[in-house]
Amino acid sequence: MTNTPPMTLETMPSLPDALVEGAALVVAHPDDEVLWFGSIAARAQSLIVCFEDSGNAAHTARGRRRVSEAFPRPARWLRLNEPRTWRRTSWNDPTYTPHGLQATDPQTDQRVAETFAQLVEILERELAGATAVFTHNPWGEYGHADHALVHAAVRTVATARELPLLCPLIASLTSVRALRRQQAAWGSPMRADVDIEFCERVRSLYVTHGVWTWDEQWNFWTRDVFAPVQVGSGTVPASAIRWVRGFLDREYPEHVEDRAVLDSSQA
Numbered sequence: 001m002t003n004t005p006p007m008t009l010e011t012m013p014s015l016p017d018a019l020v021e022g023a024a025l026v027v028a029h030p031d032d033e034v035l036w037f038g039s040i041a042a043r044a045q046s047l048i049v050c051f052e053d054s055g056n057a058a059h060t061a062r063g064r065r066r067v068s069e070a071f072p073r074p075a076r077w078l079r080l081n082e083p084r085t086w087r088r089t090s091w092n093d094p095t096y097t098p099h100g101l102q103a104t105d106p107q108t109d110q111r112v113a114e115t116f117a118q119l120v121e122i123l124e125r126e127l128a129g130a131t132a133v134f135t136h137n138p139w140g141e142y143g144h145a146d147h148a149l150v151h152a153a154v155r156t157v158a159t160a161r162e163l164p165l166l167c168p169l170i171a172s173l174t175s176v177r178a179l180r181r182q183q184a185a186w187g188s189p190m191r192a193d194v195d196i197e198f199c200e201r202v203r204s205l206y207v208t209h210g211v212w213t214w215d216e217q218w219n220f221w222t223r224d225v226f227a228p229v230q231v232g233s234g235t236v237p238a239s240a241i242r243w244v245r246g247f248l249d250r251e252y253p254e255h256v257e258d259r260a261v262l263d264s265s266q267a
């Protein structure tokens with residue numbers, strides 16, 4: 001066996017412009033478009049944002065509505081209610097369902113199934129003109145089951161239409177087990193420069209309206225990494241994954257014991 005050097009950001013091919021220009025970008029929450037898709041959020045042919053009302057803070061829907069009215073590019077805001085999966089996923093022993101990731105209680109699973117059905121129906125129309133689609137990965141990047149649900153819905157429609165489907169290679173201590181249990185064959189990762197100016201402009205809009213859900217000090221990556229999802233199963237190239245670390249050290253201290261798992265994945 002020959003030893004091929006691990007792929008790095010420097011040796012990775014660039015995402016072709018033509019792929020982005022005809023593509024739809026589908027994100028779960030308002031702000032996901034710049035957090036995980038900053039290289040394509042401004043230039044994808046269409047941007048579809050699924051959720052508006054978080055169901056737990058009255059100001060969220062109002063603030064998100066204002067952001068949508070001032071957003072610096074055309075977008076389709078579906079304004080669905082969030083299925084409220086946050087902290088209702090067994091990240092230490094995750095199970096995939098046809099709708100994303102199984103929740104810890106049947107009520108949440110019910111909401112997820114209903115939202116999935118709603119979303120598939122809408123996306124069958126909304127993705128009609130797209131030549132490719134970008135969305136969340138199966139384990140929801142840092143570990144958000146709303147993202148996993150959106151992935152499952154988009155994948156259902158993209159598979160039926162034979163549309164190329166690409167996801168960001170992002171994971172965290174919380175989601176690393178779900179990453180390992182995912183069922184997809186991954187094509188070669190590709191990099192793309194993040195449009196920092198656009199991301200900062202959008203972040204300040206969310207901050208102004210009190211609905212930036214992430215760390216205000218978050219430094220946008222300078223480059224994204226995407227890989228095409230294919231039918232089959234296979235591992236995700238660990239060297240291509242962007243790890244969200246600090247977030248979990250703060251939010252999920254009980255998972256820090258898994259650092260060895262994370263470190264071995266990065267090796």
Ligand SMILES: [Zn+2]
Nearest residue numbers: 028029032144
């Ligand atoms: Zn999100």
